[in-house]
Amino acid sequence: MLKRLLIDTAYKINTSNNYTKTKHFFYNLLENGDYRYKKVFDLFMIALIFSSVFILIREVKSHVNDEFLFFNNYVISVIFFIEYMLRFWVSSSVTEIIIKQSEHDALLGDKFRFLRALRKILHAKLKYVISFKAIIDLLAILPFFHQLRLLRLFILFRVFKLFRYAKSIQVFVSVISAKKFEFITLLVFASIVVFVSSVLIYVMEANNPASPINTLFEAVYWSIVTISTVGYGDITPITEAGRVVAMFVIVAGIAVFSFTTSLIVTAFTEKLDEIKDTKLINDISSIKEFYLICGYESVSKEVAKKLMQNSRVIILEENLQKVLQAKKDGFFALNYDPGSIESYRKLRINIEAQVKAIICLSHSDVENVYTTLTIRSFNKDVFILSILKNKANRNKLVFAGVNELFYEKELVGMVAREFVGKPVAFEAIHALRFSYNGVDMQEIVVSERILDSFTSVGELENKKYRVVLLGIYKKSENEFMFNPPDSTILELGDYLLVIGNTQFIKEFTNNLHKRKQ
Amino acid sequence: MEKIALIFGYNDYTFEIEKNIKFHYEKIYIYALDEEMAQKESYGYEIQTFDLSENWDELRRSVEIDECVAFCMLEDMAENIFLTISLRDTFKNLKIVALSQDKESADKLLLAGATTILPTTQTTANVIVEMLEKPIITEVLHNILYEKSNLKIAQIRVSSIESFDGLYPSDIDWSREHGVIVLSVVREDKSAEFIYSSKAKHHQIKTGDVFVVVGYDKDIVDFEKLLGGGCD
Secondary structure (H helix, E strand, C coil), X not given: CHHHHHHHHHHHXXXXXXXXXXXXXXXXXXXXXXXXXXXXXXXXXXXXXXHHHHHHHHHHHCCCCHHHHHHHHHHHHHHHHHHHHHHHHHCCCHHHHHHHHHHHHHHCCCCCCHHHHHHHHHHHHHHHHCCHHHHHHHHHHHHHCCCCHHHHXXXXXXXXXXXXXXXXXXXXXXXXXXXXXXXXXXXXXXXHHHHHHHHHHHHHHCCCCCCCXXXXXXXXXXXXXXXXXXXXXXXXXXXXXXXXXXXXXXXHHHHHHHHHHHHHHHHHHHHHHHHHHHHHHHHHHHCCCEEEEECCCHHHHHHHHHHCCCCEEEEECCCHHHHHHHHHCCCEXXXXXXCCHHHHHHHCCCHHHHEEEEEECCCCHHHHHHHHHHHHCCCCCCCEEEEECCHHHHHHHHHHCCCEEEEHHHHHHHHHHHHHHCHHHHHHHHHHHCCHHHEEEEEEECCHHHHHHCCEHHHHCCCCCCCEEEEEEECCCCXXXXXXXXXXXXXXXXXXXXXXXXHHHHHHHHHHHCCCC | CCXXXXXXXXXXXXXXXXXXXXXXXXXXXXXXXXXXXXXXXXXXXXXXXXXXXXXXXXXXXXXXXXXXXXXXXXXXXXXXXXXXXXXXXXXXXXXXEEEXXXXXXXXXXHHHCCCEEEEHHHHHHHHHXXXXXXXXXXXXXXXXXXXXXXXXXXXXXXXCCHHHCCCCHHHCCHHHHHCCEEEEEECCCCCXXXXXXXXXXXXXXXXXXXXXXXXXXXXXXXXXXXXXXXXX
């Protein structure tokens, strides 16, 4: 009966929207590096840590107000305690463990084994409690019991909490831990040298009344100071045998020092690419909107160059040499295969929210088809544009899900047609299309703000601004209206197609957005 | 006015060029490099062959070169440049339109004597970017340029300035008075000025000016009559 109640409650909690949302929110806040409010939370905690340490330092030689002490001992401690409990809560799900156990037992036809579930819960929670970070968190709360003077020093543990909030420290720790084995070896070697040299120096020097080394502690202290290459000089061996030991420790010290340095450097070098990649991924997730170019060829270079004037562009290319070339050309290029789902997962690209359009510009139709199919397998809506290399593959690309495709040879043919037909008109249109001589052609969307002041074409006064109104694209009728009469009514979402000097168009647009007095 | 097109090179570009220009020329001759011909079928085209060491005597005998435009469409840029320089060396006044894959070869082709360049990469990149950044403009211009709607673009030479004597292009409300939109005016010295540019503003309409206009067929015909000229 009690077991039944327990399972029902577990299901109820687990399916509760409020509970899931709340837990998810706290998980994101505490553990999810991509959550936008986590940064704010981390900064808040870092500020608490520093204020706590500042009060501790100030308290050593000066009087600190009772309010500050109260803040330090109680407020901060309580906040840390709440944080500790929240982390304890989100570290694992008790209800899920119970549900899993009950389902597992039901599947095997057994009764619900409560004790086994309890053991799993305890194991999961204990695993968290004894983790390094959780221990630091717990020690940081201890200054709450400020009556115990020693415990006040535990405030320093709060500094260790910085590991949680400062990313660079986390990176450093991860780099060092990658060379754990080498560091342990080094530590063992250094310990042996310290142990042997301490005993030797003690044996050589302790019986000499002129020697400053009288106890084993002093011998160990001397060994550590010497091996670390610090060498204070407050304790020095005076016997010949003692000096021989000192020479041995000095040489060992240099070896330990250089080995440590080279280990850290190697660890960083090895991890450098990974660190850079992580930074890149973070950079990408912070970009709001961008074009994604798949494949780096000569067309990609031109397209990227033009798109970069108004938008952000990211290039995905499988070939490392081409990626390096793209970087050299000044683009944001990544060595990832655009035809692999794994690439998009790793880069954490949110195609729906971030990508304006995907442009497949690889050198072969096969690769462009493959990339298109890859993207379509997880996103049906993103706009995909592809280049077509061989006319025979047109249907394949369309079938794969490309929205728009361009056949290079056909374009050249069309350009040739215009050239032989109307060369002057052709030049004029091309000058407009590519904004030569500062003359540009732009689309201005009719917004509510524009409609507040302008209701018909006649009111626009485009001639006053030396701007040609080629026509209006009527959204409601989905058609282009060339040279519209002055009486044409403007509607929300219509596009005004204007031609003119870039600066004049800008002034004209500004005037449209300015409310009429 | 050229009546004959000579297309050098036998590849996918050739088919597209031939398809798009055949209505404009009375005769089109296609010349394939010997090795190109060996690899391809003729697909019904009447193909003649040439090699890069030609001295073009045969060509001179078979066509009136002053009536020709040459399209150098070899995909290998080094060969295309060599072909262009070879044609220019032999025919000083021949109009040569040459295919170029990149900026570097475009510069070399111009040095070699090409009159006009058809830049493949640039063209493709421009069209792609336009399509993405200004989709509506692209569609409208595409329809105008390739006459897929009733709208047309025309270049009209001014023969009679009676109606516009002493006037400046920007003085006249072309769109309301004549139903056409004047985009630019090309002067006799071939300098093209956008209708509202400061230069055009200070330049009176003269005989010989070419107006680049967009409008419906009927309005363009009426406008031609008014200017006393014809479509170029």
